[in-house]
Amino acid sequence: xxxxxxxxxxxxxxxxxxxxxxxxxxxxxxxxxxxxxxxxxxxxxxxxxxxxxxxxxxxxxxxxxxxxxxxxxxxxxxxxxxxxxxxxxxxxxxxxxxxxxxxxxxxxxxxxxxxxxxxxxxxxxxxxxxxxxxxxxxxxxxxxxxxxxxxxxxxxxxxxxxxxxxxxxxxxxxxxxxxxxxxxxxxxxxxxxxxxxxxxxxxxxxxxxxxxxxxxxxxxxxxxxxxxxxxxxxxxxxxxxxxxxxxxxxxxxxxxxxxxxxxxxxxxxxxxxxxxxxxxxxxxx
Numbered sequence: 001x002x003x004x005x006x007x008x009x010x011x012x013x014x015x016x017x018x019x020x021x022x023x024x025x026x027x028x029x030x031x032x033x034x035x036x037x038x039x040x041x042x043x044x045x046x047x048x049x050x051x052x053x054x055x056x057x058x059x060x061x062x063x064x065x066x067x068x069x070x071x072x073x074x075x076x077x078x079x080x081x082x083x084x085x086x087x088x089x090x091x092x093x094x095x096x097x098x099x100x101x102x103x104x105x106x107x108x109x110x111x112x113x114x115x116x117x118x119x120x121x122x123x124x125x126x127x128x129x130x131x132x133x134x135x136x137x138x139x140x141x142x143x144x145x146x147x148x149x150x151x152x153x154x155x156x157x158x159x160x161x162x163x164x165x166x167x168x169x170x171x172x173x174x175x176x177x178x179x180x181x182x183x184x185x186x187x188x189x190x191x192x193x194x195x196x197x198x199x200x201x202x203x204x205x206x207x208x209x210x211x212x213x214x215x216x217x218x219x220x221x222x223x224x225x226x227x228x229x230x231x232x233x234x235x236x237x238x239x240x241x242x243x244x245x246x247x248x249x250x251x252x253x254x255x256x257x258x259x260x261x262x263x264x265x266x267x268x269x270x271x272x273x274x275x276x277x278x279x280x281x282x283x284x285x
Contacts (some may be wrong), residue, residue: 010266024091032112037044038119041233042067042090047086047099060086062254063099067248073235074243076277077252083236085196086252087204090234091117108136118143119201123224127191127205129179134164134190135171137179141194158193159223160186192223203233205225210238240281249274 047063049054059082072229075083088094089101092108100147101108108116120143129137139146139156140241155161161187179187188208195203197238204226209217237243244263251259251266251274258273259266268272 004105010024011124016106019074025095027113028090028113028188030114032110032115033106034115035104035106040069040201041104042202042232042234043100043102045087045169046201047089047096047101049082049089049094049096050087051094058095063252063256065250065257065260067232069232070230071247072228072235072245073250074237074246075250075252076237076243076274078277081252082092082255083252084206086205087122087234087236090204091120091122092201117196118198120202120204122204122206123188123191123195123208125211127179127187129175129182129187131177133172133174133175134167137175138193139196141197144196148274151193154188154193154196157196157223158189159219160189160193163189165197170209183216184212185220188209188212188220189223191228194221196227201231203228203231205233206236207238208235209242212264238281251277260263 044063044065044067048058048060049060049063063082065073067201075086077083084159089096090108092113100281103111103116103119126179130140135151138151141154142150152161155164155171164171173181175181175187175190179190182190192208208224209220212220217239235243235246243249247262248260249263249266250257253273259269266272267278269275
C-alpha cells in the first residue's frame with residue numbers, strides 16, 4: 001500500500017502536470033501566418049463539434065457553409081442549434097473536432113491568433129464594457145493610441161456622439177461596472193463605436209439588438225446597417241426584421257445547414273424549416 005507521502009507526491013505531480021499543460025489554443029502565441037490582404041471569404045467544411053464541457057451534446061455533425069466576402073449572412077435556427085457557436089469557432093475560442101474552417105483559403109489554425117481576432121469586430125447582446133470612461137472603452141478597439149478625433153468620428157458613426165455630449169462629463173463619463181451607468185441602447189452604441197474604430201474586415205453581430213426596446217433597436221440597427229456595408233458580416237438574431245434583408249440566410253438544424261438562400265426563396269419552400277420559424281415568430285409577436 002502506498003504511503004501518505006507517496007500519495008502526496010503523486011497528487012502534487014498530477015497538479016503540476018495540469019498547471020504545465022499547454023492550452024489547446026494559446027492566445028498568447030505569436031506563431032502562425034498573417035495574410036497580407038484580407039478579402040473576408042469564410043468556409044466551414046464538414047465541421048463536427050461538441051463543447052468540451054458538454055461532450056454528450058453534438059452541436060455540429062456535418063456543418064458546411066460558405067460565407068461570401070463583403071456580404072451579410074444571417075444564421076437562424078432554434079435556441080441551442082449552434083448559431084453563436086459559429087462565432088465562437090470563428091474567433092477560435094474553440095477548434096472543431098474535425099473538419100476545417102478557413103479564411104480566404106487558409107485554415108484558421110495556421111493563422112496567428114491575435115492577428116485573426118484583430119480582423120473581427122464583435123457586437124454581442126451584452127457588450128463587455130470596462131469600469132472606465134466612455135473614451136477609454138471606445139479606444140480599447142484599437143491597438144495603440146486612438147486620437148480624440150478618431151474617437152469622436154467613430155462615436156458619430158455609431159450614433160453615440162449626441163448622447164455622450166449630453167452627459168455632464170461627456171467622454172470622461174465613467175460607465176460603471178459592466179456599463180451599468182448607461183442604458184442598453186447606449187451601451188450597444190459604445191460597443192459599435194469600438195468595433196468601428198477597430199475597422200474589422202469581418203463583423204460579427206450576436207443578438208446585437210435583442211435586448212433593446214423598439215426605439216433603441218431602430219437606432220442601433222440603422223447604425224449597424226451603415227457599418228455592415230462592404231464588410232463580411234455574420235448576423236445571429238431571432239428577430240425577423242434584423243435578418244430579412246441579409247444577402248444569405250442559413251438555417252441551422254440538427255447540426256448542419258438545412259436550408260440556405262434569401263428570405264423570399266426560403267419562404268417559398270412548402271413546409272420548410274425557415275418558413276415554419278417565421279410562422280412561429282409571427283404568432284409569438
